[in-house]
Amino acid sequence: MIERTLSIIKPDAVAEGHTGDILADLEKAGFKILALRMTRLSQAQAEGFYAVHRERPFFPSLVKFMTEGPIVVMALECENAIARLRELMGATNPANAVEGCIRKRFATSIERNCIHGSDSPETAAVELRYCFSTLDLL
Ligand code: ATP
Ligand code: MG
Secondary structure (H helix, E strand, O other), X not given: OEEEEEEEEOHHHHHOOOHHHHHHHHHHOOOEEEEEXXXXXXXXXXXXXXXXHOOOOOHHHHHHHXXXXXXXXXXXXXXXXXXXXXXXXXXXXXXXXXXXXXXXXXXXXXXXXXXXXXXXXXXXXXXXXXXXXXXXXX
């Protein structure tokens, strides 16, 4: 099934100059980039994006991290896009990530883990709507 998913190159990876390498990995893996924008989240936007985690102890630090600099937001499409992106990203904590995945290559901690990917069809729909307009995705 052809799916769409939302991905973000996080502030750590943009600042360290890994944007091009991560985009190349995504394209080599067969993802079609439907929409892409560099932006910087406000505190309210980051809190809204990660609202499911608002009760977690790491939430204030996560919001601070996600607002520290520019990010690249993308709408991606391919067969089984949601699961395939999660696999290509690797585990949340790079210490547990398999060799060759994006987080193993570019993440430096469980927080500063270089890339986001939607975790379910429901989340993907909400996150795509949060970041892009319908017209962006035509
Ligand atoms: P993402 O949602 O960004 O794709 P994920 O689905 O692998 O990552 P989540 O559990 O949704 O992981 O956590 C969201 C983000 O919060 C993580 O990517 C990471 O940046 C941060 N985070 C998660 N767990 C921790 C933790 N224990 N300590 C610090 N930061 C964390
Ligand atoms: Mg998540």
